[in-house]
Amino acid sequence: MTTGHAQEQVRHPTFMQYVVVALILFLITIVEFYIIFPHQRITGLPLVVILVGLSAIKFAIVIFFYMHLKFDARLLTWIFLGGLALAFAVGLALLSLFGALRTEAQPRGFAREHRVPYVSDHGEDGAMEPKPGSGSMTGGDAEKLAQGKAVFTGKGTCFACHKIQGVSAGAVGPELTHIGTERAVHKAGMSSEAYIRESIEDPGAFVHPGFPPGVMPANLKTTLTADEFEALVAFLVAQK
Amino acid sequence: MAHAETAHHAEATTTGLNHRKLLMWIFLGSDCMLFGALIATYMVYRGQSIVGPYPVDILNIPVTTISTFVLLCSSFAMVQALAATNRNNQRGIKIWLLATALLGFTFLGFQVYEFYTFSVVEGLFIGTNLFGSTFFTLTGFHGAHVTLGVVWLVSLFIVAFKGRLGPSTALDVELAGLYWHFVDIVWIVIFTLVYLIGGYDAGPVAAGVLTGPIPSVLPV
Numbered sequence: 001m002t003t004g005h006a007q008e009q010v011r012h013p014t015f016m017q018y019v020v021v022a023l024i025l026f027l028i029t030i031v032e033f034y035i036i037f038p039h040q041r042i043t044g045l046p047l048v049v050i051l052v053g054l055s056a057i058k059f060a061i062v063i064f065f066y067m068h069l070k071f072d073a074r075l076l077t078w079i080f081l082g083g084l085a086l087a088f089a090v091g092l093a094l095l096s097l098f099g100a101l102r103t104e105a106q107p108r109g110f111a112r113e114h115r116v117p118y119v120s121d122h123g124e125d126g127a128m129e130p131k132p133g134s135g136s137m138t139g140g141d142a143e144k145l146a147q148g149k150a151v152f153t154g155k156g157t158c159f160a161c162h163k164i165q166g167v168s169a170g171a172v173g174p175e176l177t178h179i180g181t182e183r184a185v186h187k188a189g190m191s192s193e194a195y196i197r198e199s200i201e202d203p204g205a206f207v208h209p210g211f212p213p214g215v216m217p218a219n220l221k222t223t224l225t226a227d228e229f230e231a232l233v234a235f236l237v238a239q240k
Numbered sequence: 241m242a243h244a245e246t247a248h249h250a251e252a253t254t255t256g257l258n259h260r261k262l263l264m265w266i267f268l269g270s271d272c273m274l275f276g277a278l279i280a281t282y283m284v285y286r287g288q289s290i291v292g293p294y295p296v297d298i299l300n301i302p303v304t305t306i307s308t309f310v311l312l313c314s315s316f317a318m319v320q321a322l323a324a325t326n327r328n329n330q331r332g333i334k335i336w337l338l339a340t341a342l343l344g345f346t347f348l349g350f351q352v353y354e355f356y357t358f359s360v361v362e363g364l365f366i367g368t369n370l371f372g373s374t375f376f377t378l379t380g381f382h383g384a385h386v387t388l389g390v391v392w393l394v395s396l397f398i399v400a401f402k403g404r405l406g407p408s409t410a411l412d413v414e415l416a417g418l419y420w421h422f423v424d425i426v427w428i429v430i431f432t433l434v435y436l437i438g439g440y441d442a443g444p445v446a447a448g449v450l451t452g453p454i455p456s457v458l459p460v
Contacts, residue, residue: 012323022316029312033305036436048437055432059425066319066421073257076265083269087276094280181292 013065021065028054141234148235151228156220158232164239173216174208180240196236200229264415268422271385275426278381279433282374287441289369295434295441298362300354307350308431314343315424318417325413328406333413337400340420341393344386351383371441375434382430385423392416 013021032054035041042050064070069077149167153159158176159168165177180192190198198205203216221229253259317339324332355376358364366376396416399405405413 012326013319015320015323018316018319018323022312025312026309029305029308032432032436033301036439037301037305040440051432051436055428055436058428062315062421062425062428066315066424067418073255075255075257076262079262079265080269080272083266083272084276087272090273091276091280091283094277094284098284 012068012071018065021061025058025061028058144231144234145238147228148231148233151224151232152235155228156224156232158220161216174211176236176239178239180237193233193237196233200232258411260411260415261418264418268418271422274381275378275429278374278378279429282378282434285370285374286438289371291369293358293362293364293368293371295371295375295438297442298358298364299435299439300357301435301439303350304354304431304435307347308427310343310347310350311424311427314340314347315421317343318420322410322413322417325405325410326407330400330403330406333400333405334397337393337397337413341390341397344390344393344420348383348386348390351379351386354379378430378434382423382426385426389416389420389423392419 032051035047035050040047063080069080151158152164153168159170161170161172163169163171163175163177165175179196195206201221203218204213207213224232255262317336321333321336321340324336358372364372364375366372393416396405396413399412
């Protein structure tokens with residue numbers, strides 16, 4: 001390797017070496033994808049450490065082999081790493097200045113209280129699905145929703161504990177006015193329908209933060225017919 | 241061309257390094273700072289949007305993983321273009337340069353598709369929330385870099401087509417390559433932070449690692 005003077009033929013990796021490098025980069029990307037899709041297999045700090053580590057390896061491979069810093073003059077490496085270090089310093093300074101480096105989940109009152117649930121026009125997972133009341137609904141759907149509403153405010157007794165704007169005023173459990181879109185906040189990656197089913201079948205599976213576990217009866221589903229239960233779920237999914 | 245010797249021939253400079261190459265690396269070092277600031281800003285405002293859509297609602301991780309592969313492939317094609325230039329393999333130069341440019345163009349196509357679905361279809365614009373502002377600024381600057389790279393590669397391809405690229409002008413290809421690989425590594429970082437680590441970010445309730453409380457400068 002040269003140290004600054006006469007740079008005769010700089011050695012470049014061979015074709016095969018480049019192929020191997022490319023395969024390593026592919027492999028790391030596949031591993032990264034597997035770790036987080038279709039759901040995060042690791043969470044929290046370990047996830048961040050592992051993914052940042054993997055991408056740092058890719059980063060180093062590209063600059064040292066593809067950009068052949070490994071075979072080039074040292075000075076170039078120092079110039080680039082100098083800029084990179086400064087960028088890191090600026091980033092860390094910004095993050096700590098804004099208190100974004102804490103490792104525990106922080107309650108964020110302002111944002112939480114002012115958040116507006118996201119209402120997609122496209123239903124779950126991009127599938128086109130008409131919003132209730134958007135006109136394109138079939139008569140059967142409307143009937144089902146009406147039946148679900150009747151179960152909610154009657155036989156199911158849900159109304160006694162849950163508020164839905166314009167439907168009920170219960171205050172024992174969390175408000176369900178936007179339950180059709182709120183699942184993303186509770187369980188990322190789960191569809192709202194699955195989340196609602198789980199919440200009724202097994203209320204303890206995920207307890208809404210700030211509410212006591214064990215208060216919502218776990219046997220509610222058994223008091224309903226299959227038809228009534230489906231209608232109830234459809235009604236809740238439509239609360240966006 | 242001016243220097244008929246090999247491109248890597250020592251020049252009479254105090255560092256012993258070619259000025260153009262030195263300048264390229266200084267530029268890349270400083271470009272790190274541009275992206276460092278944009279990425280840090282994204283991380284600072286991560287999870288602080290109070291209206292949707294949130295990342296979990298709209299990011300399409302499989303599609304972006306494919307476009308990441310496309311960019312990795314283009315980096316591979318780029319090193320082959322440089323190797324062909326050094327070997328004076330005229331056909332190889334043209335094929336690999338064209339492949340690099342086309343793959344870069346494909347990546348841009350993915351980005352156009354992504355921006356279109358996010359904005360027109362899902363309603364996330366640069367002014368919708370903090371996620372939109374920081375996301376579009378960050379990926380937009382990266383996309384602009386890729387666009388410039390594609391233009392550069394296409395013009396090199398035209399030069400190659402006239403048969404003017406070879407060992408004596410290998411530095412022309414090498415510099416474009418350095419820039420192109422740099423764009424690739426910036427994407428490696430963006431992909432990791434925005435898509436892999438932050439891809440499941442939802443509203444402000446789901447606070448987690450590397451997120452913090454609302455800064456007190458906000459009007460409450």
